[in-house]
Amino acid sequence: MSVLAEVRAVEGRSARNPGLLLPLADFAHGLDLSRVPPIILEQARLSILDTIGCIAAGMAEADSRNILDSERRALRGPSARIFGQDERFPVEVAARVNAYFGDVSEHNDLVGSHASIATLPAAMAVADQCRSSGADLLRAYIAGTEIVTRLYTAYYAWKKPYMDVGIAPPGIINTIGAAAGNAMLMGLDHAGTLEAMAIGGGLAGWCPVGAVYDDGASVKPLLHGGWPAGIAVLSARYAAGGMTGPVAVLESPMGLFATLATHFEPASIIDPGVWHLANPRRKYHAACGYTHAGTDALVALHWSLGGQALADAREILIHVPFYTHRAVAKDQPPATSTEARFHLPYAAALAALGEDGVRPEHGRDVAQWLARDDLRAMLAKIRVVVDERFTHYEQCAVDVVMADGQSVHHEGKPPRGAPANPMTADMVIAKFRSNVSGLLSDAEADAYVAMITSIETLPDCDALYRPFDHVAAR
Structure with missing residues (x-):
């Protein structure tokens, strides 16, 4: 049947x-x-x-x-x-x-x-x-x-x-x-x-x-x-x-x-x-998931080649699948916070300059970041191109044309947070603590983590909101 x-x-x-x-x-x-x-x-x-x-x-x-x-x-x-x-x-x-x-x-x-x-x-x-x-x-x-x-x-x-x-x-x-x-x-x-x-x-x-x-x-x-x-x-x-x-x-x-x-x-x-x-798929970067593989590839290249080599490079080509290209391959700098979070060249430029991850403030304060000469210069040399080999947004490759004209090729790996490269429990907890910093004290954040760990024991869900009540008084 x-x-x-x-x-x-x-x-x-x-x-x-x-x-x-x-x-x-x-x-x-x-x-x-x-x-x-x-x-x-x-x-x-x-x-x-x-x-x-x-x-x-x-x-x-x-x-x-x-x-x-x-x-x-x-x-x-x-x-x-x-x-x-x-x-x-x-x-x-x-x-x-x-x-x-x-x-x-x-x-x-x-x-x-x-x-x-x-x-x-x-x-x-x-x-x-x-x-x-x-x-x-x-x-x-x-x-x-x-x-x-x-x-x-x-x-x-x-x-x-x-x-x-x-x-x-x-x-x-x-x-x-x-x-x-x-x-x-x-x-x-x-x-x-x-x-x-x-x-x-x-x-x-x-x-x-x-x-x-x-x-x-x-x-x-x-x-x-x-x-x-x-x-x-x-x-x-x-x-x-x-x-x-x-x-x-x-x-x-x-x-x-x-x-x-x-x-x-x-x-x-x-x-x-x-x-x-x-096998959850989580976000290490505060940006569209289609940008994560390319961003992590530039993080890896920053570590292997050095920030100065990338700053001196003539061109950086990021290869992505056809179906994601139209979504995140932008040819103009992001003009708004929303645009910044769907902008692979912007995310990759941050990574090339040594930012380990795209954080919420990179989108929220996009105008301040774009005011930096080094970021604008890096952004100008990054292009996103289609690679017919790739069928999933976790796949990418990067070609860097160095200052001397030599080319360095890097095959990307599944980005942090992908099922094949998962965020650990400690990484998820660290992300939570970062997101609530300034809202909860370290002790309050620890207590919240402990509460979620035993969420099924809560008689009702009011306790999930209560630690943030003081925000309304600001």
Whole structure:
């Protein structure tokens, strides 16, 4: 029996045709933390810690203050918390703004293509509203994130070129996964969880590639996390109210997979055979993941050739796959913080000058960095070119034309944070401490790390917000 035939064989449980959403609902509704492998629990806790650190780091951004002020003007019936605020907001707003805080610096993880920045803020907002426990939150986060990653894995290898479709992966699949986690926290039954995902798939924003990689301005950080998180909350609430959604939204001839890809693999959804959180893809650099391989290659060259040799070089060519070239190969210096975070030459120039990693301040203070003569000079000699050998954004190569005309070739490796070159637990914790520096003392940061390590023992989720309450008084 084929995979799709197996799906059809169990459709009798529903009066409607749930298609491939059925096994996702089976998974979410049947998830039991006691049967989740310890490595998954450990990596999930680290992802939660990492994501909260990114949220904390983004609270002070000017664009974060702008979205907060915009949502405050529309305040109606507050019911959930926002990090660093002493007032409560509608649950969709809390999900949306917390996710924006966490995505504004482009430092959040790449599990399932940015899943955590939607699934966790959405789940935290609903958990706050429902007074859910830490274990409930952990369970919802794992379910939502694994669902997103199953969807991503099912079609990504066959996705159509961005120039043909113009839809970035995270927006729609993040909404579906986050809706499942929210439905679980709201106590929806199996059918309700399925409908929440279907509604999420129907209401999701299209996450335009042009807004992500060209000029998304200050609304761009909403696309991967904030908008999916807010729509996921709405989707679960609609399902709780008895509304229904397009349950064949994935596999319909006019559905998501037909739109985004030339093929999809149902087995990746129905029985993937893996826990995707066991091999997380995290961000060492506060920039688009498409820039990380090239950035780390320049870090390696700085160490091997020396900063002066790179400063004296005539030209630096960074070879990348065709599908990422249009996204991050820029021929003008970045003009805004958002542009800086999707600008491979800028990130590579920082690395060539000895910056070990792209940090949030490199985007936030881009004008100050571009005022440096050495950075502008380095930026002027970097070009990004297509290499037909490469098929994944973790692949790259660099050719440096030295001052004497000799060429040095360097084959890149998977960047730090990739599954083949993972960030250790200590690295994730160090990143969290860096992101909350200035907000929490060293002792408070240590206590927060310890709390996340045992998050499932929390009676409710208020303790996750409390250490940041003093920020509102500033």
